[in-house]
Amino acid sequence: MTAITHMGKLLRGRKGAQLAILLSAPLGWLVVAYLGSLGVMLFNGLWRFDLGTQVVIKELGLSNFERLWNEEVYRTITIRTLGMAALVTFTCAVLAFPIAFTMAKLATPRARRYLLVAVLLPLWASYVVKVYAWRTILAQEGILNWFLSPLGVDGPGTGGTRLMGIWLTLTYLWLPYMILPVYAGLERIPDSLIDASSDLGASPLTTFRKVILPLAFPAVVAGSIFTFSLTLGDYITPTLVSSSQFIGNVIYAQLGVAGNLPFAAAFAAVPMVIMVVYLLIARRLGAFESL
Numbered sequence: 001m002t003a004i005t006h007m008g009k010l011l012r013g014r015k016g017a018q019l020a021i022l023l024s025a026p027l028g029w030l031v032v033a034y035l036g037s038l039g040v041m042l043f044n045g046l047w048r049f050d051l052g053t054q055v056v057i058k059e060l061g062l063s064n065f066e067r068l069w070n071e072e073v074y075r076t077i078t079i080r081t082l083g084m085a086a087l088v089t090f091t092c093a094v095l096a097f098p099i100a101f102t103m104a105k106l107a108t109p110r111a112r113r114y115l116l117v118a119v120l121l122p123l124w125a126s127y128v129v130k131v132y133a134w135r136t137i138l139a140q141e142g143i144l145n146w147f148l149s150p151l152g153v154d155g156p157g158t159g160g161t162r163l164m165g166i167w168l169t170l171t172y173l174w175l176p177y178m179i180l181p182v183y184a185g186l187e188r189i190p191d192s193l194i195d196a197s198s199d200l201g202a203s204p205l206t207t208f209r210k211v212i213l214p215l216a217f218p219a220v221v222a223g224s225i226f227t228f229s230l231t232l233g234d235y236i237t238p239t240l241v242s243s244s245q246f247i248g249n250v251i252y253a254q255l256g257v258a259g260n261l262p263f264a265a266a267f268a269a270v271p272m273v274i275m276v277v278y279l280l281i282a283r284r285l286g287a288f289e290s291l
Helices: 003-011 015-044 063-070 072-106 109-124 127-138 143-151 164-187 191-199 204-233 236-241 247-258 261-284
Strands: 048-050 055-057
Touching: 015 261, 048 261, 063 072, 063 261, 072 109, 072 164, 072 204, 072 247, 072 261, 109 164, 127 143, 127 164, 127 236, 164 204, 164 236, 191 204, 204 247, 204 261, 236 247, 247 261
Parallel strands: none
Antiparallel strands: 048 055
């Protein structure tokens, strides 16, 4: 009897043991490679960087976190990043809902397939290429200003500290990640519920407010996990489209130019804590069941 045959007999009928063995390798990799690296990064945040000698001093302390808390510039950057993440998430939700509703409830099966391809098609292109495309669109000599100039309106432009270009670019980039969960959530709503609401005399607005939106809200929250977290950690779009500082830009600059690994690690803990809180709230709202 081979060892494999003997092991198979031992595990026969023991579904818990089978599942544990099946998941041991990926879970081990997750703990070691992912959670382990995050733990090392957070530990680095407890060290300090000597600006005079440009050397990392491996002495434990909270000086980096105190600097983040006490210096107004970092509080402003954090609030700006949070505000942009919330604004992009809200905009994506407003734009995604009618698109997803059309796909789930109004389009024919053939049209639904075409719409799905249209939603997924931008994801096939490179992220950097799409950002550069929007940079060209938003530029002073770009197509947006070409359309707006006869109306006497100036476009958002690129560079400077204006945030509208970042908002438009990030909304375009992350919109598919909101459309797909909302579409899946709307597709699970039985048509009979919508028809029953109409038969009982409810207006379309009342049906949307009291039937469709409550049932689809967990899917919206599920989509917001993607749009919020992706905006929170993005640093390429703010760098290419504007000169405004976001959390990602500061972390990148501290790692690349300044070489201040401890401070970069400490600042990286801020979006991590924010996302842990966000995920706990999303879980309470039933978002995980809609993923």
